[in-house]
Amino acid sequence: MIWQDNREFMEALRASGDLVTVGEKVSWDLELGAISRLACERDAPAVWFKRIADYPEEHSVFANPLATWRRVAILLGLKPDASVKEIYREYERRDQSLIPPVQVSTGPCKEVVVRGDDVDVFRLPAPMLHDGDGGRYIGTWDLVVSRDPDTNWTNWGIYRFMLHGRRTLTGFPRPTSHLGKIFQERFVPKGKPMPIAIVIGADPFSHLAASATVALGTDEAALAGGMRGAPVELVRCETSDLLVPATAEIVLEAEVLPDRVSLEGPYGEYPGYRTGEMGNGILCRVNAITHRRRPILTVDATGFKDDSTTITSMTGAISIKRRLAKHGIEAADVYVPAETAVHAAVVSVPRGGPDVCRKIVEILTSRRALLSKIFVVETDVDPFDMEAVMHAFATQCHPARGIHVVQYEGRANTLTPCYSQEERLAKRGATVGFDCTWPPDWSREWDVPVRATFNCIFPEAVRQRVLRNWKAYGFDQDGGRNR
Numbered sequence: 401m402i403w404q405d406n407r408e409f410m411e412a413l414r415a416s417g418d419l420v421t422v423g424e425k426v427s428w429d430l431e432l433g434a435i436s437r438l439a440c441e442r443d444a445p446a447v448w449f450k451r452i453a454d455y456p457e458e459h460s461v462f463a464n465p466l467a468t469w470r471r472v473a474i475l476l477g478l479k480p481d482a483s484v485k486e487i488y489r490e491y492e493r494r495d496q497s498l499i500p501p502v503q504v505s506t507g508p509c510k511e512v513v514v515r516g517d518d519v520d521v522f523r524l525p526a527p528m529l530h531d532g533d534g535g536r537y538i539g540t541w542d543l544v545v546s547r548d549p550d551t552n553w554t555n556w557g558i559y560r561f562m563l564h565g566r567r568t569l570t571g572f573p574r575p576t577s578h579l580g581k582i583f584q585e586r587f588v589p590k591g592k593p594m595p596i597a598i599v600i601g602a603d604p605f606s607h608l609a610a611s612a613t614v615a616l617g618t619d620e621a622a623l624a625g626g627m628r629g630a631p632v633e634l635v636r637c638e639t640s641d642l643l644v645p646a647t648a649e650i651v652l653e654a655e656v657l658p659d660r661v662s663l664e665g666p667y668g669e670y671p672g673y674r675t676g677e678m679g680n681g682i683l684c685r686v687n688a689i690t691h692r693r694r695p696i697l698t699v700d701a702t703g704f705k706d707d708s709t710t711i712t713s714m715t716g717a718i719s720i721k722r723r724l725a726k727h728g729i730e731a732a733d734v735y736v737p738a739e740t741a742v743h744a745a746v747v748s749v750p751r752g753g754p755d756v757c758r759k760i761v762e763i764l765t766s767r768r769a770l771l772s773k774i775f776v777v778e779t780d781v782d783p784f785d786m787e788a789v790m791h792a793f794a795t796q797c798h799p800a801r802g803i804h805v806v807q808y809e810g811r812a813n814t815l816t817p818c819y820s821q822e823e824r825l826a827k828r829g830a831t832v833g834f835d836c837t838w839p840p841d842w843s844r845e846w847d848v849p850v851r852a853t854f855n856c857i858f859p860e861a862v863r864q865r866v867l868r869n870w871k872a873y874g875f876d877q878d879g880g881r882n883r
């Protein structure tokens with residue numbers, strides 16, 4: 401599927417039973433957030449809220465587009481019940497080719513254009529998502545376009561934005577994010593405002609590309625095109641020369657002010673906590689809003705098992721695999737379990753040991769250090785099978801010799817809940833590698849214990865006979881899971 405727009409994707413979700421349409425009037429003030437949050441935690445369908453209290457009926461809200469693996473499978477054109485491993489493989493295949501975007505003269509996102517003093521961001525039904533949030537969040541599942549004026553490279557990323565005033569928003573791009581870097585390095589020193597476009601409800605591949613972990617200089621629009629198998633169509637903004645996906649539901653054309661900071665947050669974040677206090681964010685002035693008729697505001701009910709725990713985990717895992725390969729570690733597989741909220745990874749390697757484990761931790765913490773726990777297993781353990789991973793961790797990781805900690809400052813993930821305020825300020829943190837592999841100097845024949853599982857401790861002929869007769873013995877499943 402190419403997914404011409406978000407509406408086509410929503411229709412596919414409806415057809416497969418992965419979209420619930422709520423016709424009852426709901427409040428933007430916590431009720432919508434609570435429903436959408438519970439839907440994440442219950443692996444429930446995505447939600448389309450058709451009537452929002454205080455807003456005319458042409459405004460609706462679509463929540464949690466990719467928060468379950470079923471929806472990610474549908475996005476990638478797989479069967480809805482495809483396994484996580486199959487989904488990873490399909491993504492890995494699709495993100496290999498880049499197809500540059502094409503510019504078109506106009507598109508649905510220009511159906512309604514509001515400029516200058518007519519702009520009032522409160523006309524959009526941005527929800528108060530969690531109790532205690534610093535305000536109503538409009539950018540939660542967005543795609544923020546910015547451009548480096550020196551190289552002309554355009555960056556896309558998902559960064560949160562909160563309503564501030566009628567024409568102002570405040571946001572929190574991490575200083576290590578590409579938007580944060582472009583702003584700090586190219587605009588702040590010159591005292592120039594930075595044009596941005598906050599795009600809401602573009603085709604789902606564009607948002608997936610914006611959230612993917614990619615190197616500085618990567619054209620995320622071309623990545624989205626590659627994944628779709630067709631170029632993304634872009635139109636020029638009304639008030640800047642930035643280009644935005646033509647079929648987007650809503651576009652907020654803004655500039656980030658170089659000489660202001662503004663209070664932002666706190667926010668119930670993806671690790672599953674409200675961390676921190678209201679702090680300094682960036683301040684943007686909104687110069688125009690363009691949108692489709694009957695615009696559908698897309699929302700991520702951020703928190704445990706939100707949209708990032710599927711897609712950020714998957715794109716992060718695949719980028720870890722490629723990064724390790726670049727540094728000479730051929731990992732057979734890498735899995736970032738959704739329930740770890742992008743804080744832990746499982747890496748399987750043909751041969752482990754302390755040197756390999758330490759090297760993996762060092763490679764994965766040399767730049768931004770998002771993850772703080774890494775399980776290194778051997779290839780006879782399927783990293784996607786958390787029962788097998790926990791078994792390997794509990795039995796193979798030496799409680800003293802198997803733990804490898806790397807500490808760092810200036811690049812830790814400030815949203816990691818276990819860090820103290822002081823550590824967050826200094827971006828100080830640590831990543832631990834759990835070596836769940838056998839020591840390389842142990843003889844496989846004499847020292848390594850034989851796993852007492854069906855697959856490992858019985859002769860082939862006996863296993864075949866048991867599998868063949870499994871149903872005849874009276875069991876109702878076929879062979880069980882094949883590890």
Ligand SMILES: Cc1cc2nc3c(=O)[nH]c(=O)nc-3n(C[C@H](O)[C@H](O)[C@H](O)COP(=O)(O)O)c2cc1C
Binds near residue numbers: 558560574611614712
């Ligand atoms: C739903 C969602 C919300 C996100 N919110 C933020 C955010 O507020 N700030 C941030 O720096 N990154 C956020 N991220 C992560 C970035 O989108 C991600 O790191 C992306 O790769 C950033 O692009 P960049 O590498 O071009 O900076 C979010 C990701 C998702 C999926």
Ligand SMILES: [Mn+2]
Binds near residue numbers: 616
């Ligand atoms: Mn980027």
